[in-house]
């Protein structure tokens with residue numbers, strides 16, 4: 001009889017995809033099936049994130065809880081970025097953990113499973129040509145890795161220490177994965193990497209001569225693919241060729257993540273981001289010119305060490321000038337293995353005030369942006385049933401749109417007219433098409 005696997009996934013889309021890979025490996029090679037209840041599971045996995053401190057603190061209380069409630073004989077494994085950075089320490093602090101599997105070692109899941117106390121956290125391990133089996137959380141979209149690791153050294157960020165140096169996955173493997181996914185119904189493809197538009201810098205076989213813009217075109221040549229998204233691009237590598245392909249390729253969705261981090265050129269320099277406020281604004285305005293309906297999202301860190309009131313005002317200024325359609329904002333959190341951890345932190349109260357000011361302003365901007373969508377018609381790719389007989393999906397430019405309807409809409413792209421736009425969801429009605 002099949003064994004049961006419970007898996008909790010924290011962190012970014014990379015981790016979501018890694019969990020899919022782990023599930024695929026365990027179901028095809030080890031006869032596990034998924035369960036939503038950890039009390040019933042024979043194997044409990046937690047796929048962790050290290051990017052800020054809070055989730056790391058949560059890890060130990062969470063696995064302690066799993067250990068108390070688990071079935072007799074059930075195993076517990078800690079995977080992902082915190083596994084990479086704490087390694088053996090996890091088993092020292094929580095000896096009931098059976099194994100630790102780092103974020104760059106996903107393909108070793110079936111071997112660590114059978115070795116109590118195993119710790120696989122090598123950040124040089126090359127998984128770039130490893131063919132994973134298929135599993136997807138949703139039939140309508142597919143997450144496809146295009147690179148592993150990150151070769152930037154942003155001074156606040158622990159990711160290069162948990163996922164290692166960047167290696168691009170060969171384009172023919174990517175196209176093969178995309179084709180398989182699209183033929184099985186995933187019309188929307190999300191290309192994943194920490195730094196997608198640096199694609200092609202390094203392959204493990206040493207080849208050269210292909211960049212992210214070329215890859216976008218190759219993926220769009222796959223006939224069954226309707227929509228292409230990607231995350232995360234880096235503002236530094238937003239050259240004209242990239243913006244041109246983004247703007248002109250009809251399958252590339254008109255939504256761009258532009259992680260600003262800070263609007264102060266001085267702080268950007270301290271963060272080692274490689275661009276200035278002016279470069280960022282230039283790219284954002286160029287994008288808005290080239291693609292009138294473009295949706296731009298961003299990430300902001302407030303109160304990076306050394307951030308003055310004037311530096312923070314620069315961030316507020318960019319928010320007002322660019323008017324991002326979506327913003328993820330965080331208080332700076334000092335991380336081990338990073339340069340910024342040695343710098344003097346900003347007073348936590350000041351940090352909280354700045355975050356609140358930023359978020360309050362962004363809420364006003366979002367209300368204005370939402371109101372401006374009234375009466376517009378968007379092509380929505382429906383992917384999710386909601387309570388109360390509703391169905392939700394995304395417009396090409398990444399607005400969440402919801403209508404009354406049934407599962408018949410799932411997996412279809414349908415025009416919707418917005419009649420009740422809200423900050424988080426634009427409500428509307430399907431436009432009846434003539435037959």
Ligand code: SAH
Pocket residue numbers: 051052156157158159193194195232233234259261299300301330331332333334335
């Ligand atoms: N590669 C992606 C980011 C991955 S981490 C990129 O460059 O955009 C996701 C986000 O977490 C970052 O964009 C940043 O805003 C935030 N982040 C990273 N380290 C952080 C830290 N030490 N404190 C607070 N936020 C952090």
Ligand code: SF4
Pocket residue numbers: 150151152153154157158159160194195234
């Ligand atoms: Fe972290 Fe910077 Fe790499 Fe993004 S680009 S993962 S923020 S080091």
Ligand code: F3S
Pocket residue numbers: 010011012013014015048049050051080081103159162163
């Ligand atoms: Fe977190 Fe690792 Fe992603 S630290 S944000 S899960 S790359």
